[in-house]
Amino acid sequence: MSEASIGIGLIGCGTVGSGVITLLGEMREAYAQRLGRSLELRRVLVRNTTTPRDAVVPANLMTDDPETFFGDPDIDIVVEVAGGLDPVGGFVERALAAGKHVVTANKSLLAARGVELFALARKHDVCIAFEASCGGGIPILQALKFGLAANRVDALYGILNGTCNYILSQMSDHGAEYDAALTDAKAKGFAEADPTLDVTGADAAQKLAILASLAFGVAVNADDVSCQGIDEIEIEDIHYGVELGYAIKLLAIAERQDEGYVLRVHPCFVHMDEPLSQVRDAFNAVSVFGHAVGHSMFYGHGAGQMPTASAVVSDILNVAAGWYPQAFKSMAIWPDQHEPSQMVDPDDVNNRYYLRIAARDVPGVMAKVAKIIGDLGISISAILQHESDEDSGFVPLIITTHDAREGSVRQAAEALAQSDVVAGRPACLRIIELPTG
C-alpha cells in the first residue's frame, strides 16, 4: 500500500455497495485522520454500468470489464459485496492471487469455498476480512476471534435471521398468523419476494457454520447443520408458550459436547428471563458462553444497508491499518487452519420438549398418552390442559418434558400419531435452556 493513500476496488454496487460508497464519502476526513492516509475508491466492477444506484459514483470509476478492474495497479483492497458464487468466487480468487486483501460480505461463498480461499490468501500473504458475512453490523466475528480469545467457547445461541425474527415477533406480539406475518414482512422490506432461504433456516445455517468454525476452531460446513424452518409454526403454540413463560425464536445453536459438536437451526421456546427471548423484530443477537467469561451477548441489526456497510467499512479500516493482516498472519484461528470436527448424531441430542396433543376427550386418555411417552424413557415435566367448551371431541393437551433424546421424542410423536386416542400428529417444539453463566 502506498504511503499517501489506500486504493479500494469495489465489486458490486447494489444496496450494500452503495452504503459502502456513502460511508467512504461522508466519513472521508475522519477515516483519513484515523489512518494517517486516505481511502480512495479506484474502481467499481458491476454487471451493468447503466443500472441506477443509491450512491453517486463517478462514471469513470464504473466498469463492467473485469480486465479493467483487475488491471488497475492502484487497488490495494478488493471489497466484494456482489454476493453469490459465480462469477464472484473467481473474482475473489483473482484478487487474492494478485496480492490484494479481500473484504467480503459473502456468506454463501465462505460457506462453500471458505477453506480454499483462506489458504489462497495465506499463500499470497494477504488476508480475508468477513465481518459482514454474519450478523450484519454486530461485530461478533471480531469478538470471537479477539475479544474472547482467552476462552474455550462452549456454546453459542444466535438469532441470525432478521426475516424470521420479524415474522415470529409479529405472530407473538400481534397475534398474526404465519402467512399474514410473512406478507407483512415482504411489504416492509424485511423479506425477499422469494423468502425460501430465510424461512427454511438455510441462511441462518450458513451464518452458524461461520460462527461455529471461529468459536470452536474446527472445520464446519453448512451441511453439518441440521435445519428446520419456521413455516409450520402455529399461532396457538405461541400462545401456549407465553402461558408457560416462553418466547418462540428461530435459534442457531452450536454446542461443544464430549462426543462432538451439535449444530442446528430450528424454532424453539426460550424462557422469557433470557436476554435472547427479548430480541424483537428484525434485530439479531448472539449469546456466547465462554468457559472464563461466562455468558456474553452481542445485539444489533443483522442486515440492512448501513449496518452491513458499517461492518464492511470497519473491515476496510482494520485491513488498511495493517493490524488485521498481522492478526491473519500471526494467529492460527482462521478457517484454513481449523481441525476437522466430529458431529453428534442429531437423534442423540438431548433437549426439553413441548408437545401439543389433540387428545380424545374420554376417560383414560392421559394414562395412555403418559404410557406411550414413559415407555420411551421420556420424563414429563409439566402438563397443561384447559377446560374445553369445544364440541370436537378432542382437547389440546400440552406436555413439557425433562431432557429427552431427540430420537426418542420423534418415536413418541410417531406413536402418539398412531394412537386411537390422539388426532393427527402432535405439535412438537424444543425448549432450549441456555447454560447458567
Next chain:
Amino acid sequence: MSEASIGIGLIGCGTVGSGVITLLGEMREAYAQRLGRSLELRRVLVRNTTTPRDAVVPANLMTDDPETFFGDPDIDIVVEVAGGLDPVGGFVERALAAGKHVVTANKSLLAARGVELFALARKHDVCIAFEASCGGGIPILQALKFGLAANRVDALYGILNGTCNYILSQMSDHGAEYDAALTDAKAKGFAEADPTLDVTGADAAQKLAILASLAFGVAVNADDVSCQGIDEIEIEDIHYGVELGYAIKLLAIAERQDEGYVLRVHPCFVHMDEPLSQVRDAFNAVSVFGHAVGHSMFYGHGAGQMPTASAVVSDILNVAAGWYPQAFKSMAIWPDQHEPSQMVDPDDVNNRYYLRIAARDVPGVMAKVAKIIGDLGISISAILQHESDEDSGFVPLIITTHDAREGSVRQAAEALAQSDVVAGRPACLRIIELPTG
C-alpha cells in the same frame, strides 16, 4: 519478543491475578497453538509473598522486590492487575520506559493518568491494552475501537456497575428496600465492605470516561461526568415506574450534541421495551448508537474473577500476536491522540422527568402544581393519582413530563418544595428515551 516464547510479568496476585494465572495454566497448549509460541509466566510482583493465593504460583516466581521484577530481561509483557495509583502508576511507567507492553485492568489509573501513560507508551514504541478496565469480560473497548470503526458514535448508554444493578434488581424484582438490598449484595460478594465508590456512581463515571473517550475520540476525565448515586432511591418510585412501564437503572450516559458532549451517571427510568431495561442482577451492558450501525448492545459479566481474567488474557494474546501493537501504532484512536472536548452545562440537558409529589388532599391542588410546572416551561406528559385511603392528608401525585431543561426541573422541584400544597421535596427521576436506531 523471542521466537519460542513470550514472557509475562504479573503485578498483583489477588482475585484477578489468580484468575489470569489459572487461565495461562489451563489453556497453555491452546494458546501456544494459536500463537505459535508459548506464553511463559516469568515473575509475579506482590506486596507480600507469603499471602495465601487462589492460584498455585511457583515460589521462585514470586517477588516483593520491584528491582528483581524489572531486572528480568525475559519479561516482554507486563500485566498490571494490582489496582490503585501508587505505587502501581510508577510500575507501569517503568515498564513502558523499559520497552515492555502493558496490559492493565486499572480504570482508576487510566482515568487519572491515561493520556500521559499512552504518550509514554508511544514514545517507547510499545502499547497499552486495557479491555478489562471497563465492562469486565465484555469486549466493548475492542468493539468501539475496531468493530464499529466505520461509525461516528452518537451516543452510548451503559449499565457499568454490577453492584448497583444487583441492588436495583433486588429492589425491583423482590421488593427489597435499599438498605436490605445493599446488605444482601455485601453478603453475596456483589458489594465491597465499603460500597461508596459503587453506590455513588463514581466507579461507573470512571468507566464512562474511558468509553466516551474512545467512542467520541475526545479527551474526557472522570471529573467531566456529572454523577448521582442510587442511595436515595425509594421503593415506591420503583413501583410507580413499573406501573408506567419503566425499569429503574443506574445508567452511564454519553451523548454527542451540537453544543458539546453530555456525560452523566444517574439512576433513571428506562422503558421496558429497551433491551437495557432487561439487564438484571450483576450483569453489565452497553448500548451503542453509531450513525451507520444504528443500535448495538454488548452484554455480559462486568466484574468477577474469571470474566475479568478473560479480558486481561485476551489482551495478552492480542498483544503477543503483534496485531494490537500494530493497531496502537497505525490508528490515531488512542487517548493521547484525542482532541479536547466541550461539555454541555448539565443544567442545559433536556430529558423527560418523573416527579412524585406529596400533594395536600384538598381542592385546587392540581391547578397549583400544574401552574408551578407550566410557568417554568415544562410540559406535562402524564399524570397518575390513585384514590387514597390514607389519613395523612397528603396523596402521592405522579407527573411525567415531556423533554424539559434540567435546570428548569430543578427550579420546579424547588418551587414545589416551598409550596404550601406540597409536603417535602418531590422525588425526581429522569426518564431516558434511547434513540431509535
